[in-house]
Amino acid sequence: MTAQPLMSKVLKLFTNRIFVAVIWFGLSFVAILKQVLHQHINNYYIYKHTFINLVHRVNLYIPQPKYFLDTNHYGPLFALVIAPFTLFPDGVGAVLWVMVNAWVLYEVIVRLPLTAQQRTAVLLICAHELMTSSFNVQFNPMMAAFIGLSYILIKNKRDFWAALVIVAGTYIKLYGIVGLAFFFFSEHKLKFILSLVFWGIVLFILPMPFSSPSFVMQSYLDWYESLVEKNVQNATSTMQDICVMGMIRRIFNYPQLSNLLVMAPALVLFGLAYLRFKSFKKTSFQLLILASTLIFTVIFSTGSESPTYIIAFVGVAIWYMNLERPVSKFEIGLLIFALVITSLSPSDLFPKYINKTYIKPYALKALPCFVIWLRIVYESLTRDFSRKPVYVGQ
16 A cells, blocks of 8 residues: 555544544543552542532531542532532542543534534544543543633523533633633623623522532632632642743742733733724634633643643644644644643653653743744734635635
8 A cells, every 4th residue: 555545544534523532532531540440539539529528518628638638629619510420439430520521522622613624623632631631530621611612602692501601610610710701702791791690699509508508608718718828839839830920930940920920911912802803703713712712721820730731722722723724834833832742741652851851840831832822812913804714625
């Protein structure tokens, strides 16, 4: 068989939706199965006891070394999300938890306003990063899905349900609040605002029947205190602070760097895209904002760790598939840069010496996503969104 027909068959295989779905779910299943067999599911124990502690009115944010290491950093509403999984033995519950996370994100990606071929490509690009999150039994795939779903619902004029997703995401892990970035895409802004208020009240009350009103209200105060404390700890942690601020702190040995010095100009750059108000109804512009939001959420958060980057990497994949065709060599290079440094660096496929000596100590996992985010900012200010996009396969 000659090289060209062989490459054609390989390309056809890796653009086959079923084959890519097998990779998507298969990698996550292998990752969590390995962790369950080695009893490395500490995060699941934390999640499980969030519900147990809610029911028994035990502070949700105190250390409980008898049951798990570290502490919980999710809101009281999260206890209801994890509740169904606690009905199973821990190993089974952990596997189901990871696979449901993978499934929810899969369902959101296949509903993005892209071609079928592009959606498949997004899945393929993100599959390895999803495995990293699954290996750590993380909630982050579902968080990425919440952000993407809030955009999809607003685009489909389902503002009431978009508000539910945004409020739920915020009450679970604050990150969900970035769904408000799509507010200007709503054609029913007053309905959207009223829906946010409605769901804000409903979801605040929802955990109370499982515990008590006073305990839930106290839990929100405890949650705030735990996040403040965690933010201080992140600056000196090698596991967290994998963000732009952390990268600067470590490269320049400047631990006292104020997050505000980086966040303030970043917010200005992020907001500049909204000056293109004539482009608000253009899908290509909306997808660019979605990509920017997903990446921004991670690279400017001191709480970001390696498994958090599934959120950012969905943004990277959407950005690449939303580019005008043909893509430039520079844009291809940026995607490869992200795949190698951000996605592959924590894995066995990457030289461990380089990862331990350079990538981890200097938080360089954030670098490719930061460069791509800056490219997105530039593109959002200069791209002609009135032109009809030319997609792969057209």
